[in-house]
Amino acid sequence: MSTRAKHDEPATDVPRHIAVIMDGNGRWARKRLMPRVAGHRKGVEALRGVIRACAERGVSHLTVFAFSSENWRRPQEEVTLLMELFLRALENEVARLHENRIRFRVIGDLSGFSERIQTLIRDAETLTRDNTRLTLTVAANYGGRWDIVQAVKKLMLSGVAPGAVNETTLAEQLSLADMPEPDLFIRTGGEQRISNFLLWQLAYTELYFTDTLWPDFDAAALDAAIASYRKRERRFGRTSEQVRAAQSAEGA
Ligand code: IPE
Ligand code: IPE
Ligand code: MG
Numbered sequence: 001m002s003t004r005a006k007h008d009e010p011a012t013d014v015p016r017h018i019a020v021i022m023d024g025n026g027r028w029a030r031k032r033l034m035p036r037v038a039g040h041r042k043g044v045e046a047l048r049g050v051i052r053a054c055a056e057r058g059v060s061h062l063t064v065f066a067f068s069s070e071n072w073r074r075p076q077e078e079v080t081l082l083m084e085l086f087l088r089a090l091e092n093e094v095a096r097l098h099e100n101r102i103r104f105r106v107i108g109d110l111s112g113f114s115e116r117i118q119t120l121i122r123d124a125e126t127l128t129r130d131n132t133r134l135t136l137t138v139a140a141n142y143g144g145r146w147d148i149v150q151a152v153k154k155l156m157l158s159g160v161a162p163g164a165v166n167e168t169t170l171a172e173q174l175s176l177a178d179m180p181e182p183d184l185f186i187r188t189g190g191e192q193r194i195s196n197f198l199l200w201q202l203a204y205t206e207l208y209f210t211d212t213l214w215p216d217f218d219a220a221a222l223d224a225a226i227a228s229y230r231k232r233e234r235r236f237g238r239t240s241e242q243v244r245a246a247q248s249a250e251g252a
Helices: 025-031 036-057 076-099 115-127 144-157 167-171 219-231 240-251
Strands: 017-021 061-068 102-107 134-142 184-187 206-209
Touching: 025 036, 036 061, 036 076, 036 134, 036 219, 061 076, 076 102, 076 115, 102 115, 134 144, 144 167, 184 219, 206 219
Parallel strands: 017 061, 017 184, 061 134, 102 134, 184 206
Antiparallel strands: none
């Protein structure tokens, strides 16, 4: 078994995997004296643009937080409208994703959703499973703590001996097990917190926070985030001198 951790790989100029907390829809709407759901609708449009921009820039994985396990605490009316929006997006957007060779996946506790939504998710995942241009993963009824707990449960059900539990075997049971860990995390809307998104997987991700509200986040805003990422030095615990020596050896 390799001792090399999944995140411990040379960074490329373009992040392979971008994880996004799409926040600020409600405030975007309120600023315009519109109902919060108008912000969520605009948020779906913004996501469409960011998916396209990621595909054009050669990003291979985009993971977006659409609905957290805590978002059920919102007013019933907003939850209902968000579910309708999710349903409509599944009905209307999947064909276009497939045409663009995008693989679609959902992570989270799907049992919280209606049968109709669960069926559409399964069908969309099956339809797009062989697409390789970009993998779009939507986190819905997702929580980072839930993810770790469900991974532990799966491990225990497999009958694994305690001595065989390590970071690799646990990570293999997590929701994004088959993907590189996120290189870049973006949160729009001005808050600087993780809000129970990918807890394990963000261990070595570069974090980027912007005040831009999600409905306003466009390709130029994405480029600004990627430009910030490219200026970072990813050391993974090493010294700067070690990192630079390894880079010049690679370039030689
Ligand atoms: C993010 O926008 C979308 C969801 C959480 C579904 P918000 O709805 O949290 O927008 P703000 O933070 O209230 O502006
Ligand atoms: C996080 O946003 C979840 C999503 C964007 C889906 P929230 O707006 O729900 O996060 P908090 O409550 O401000 O931390
Ligand atoms: Mg919010």
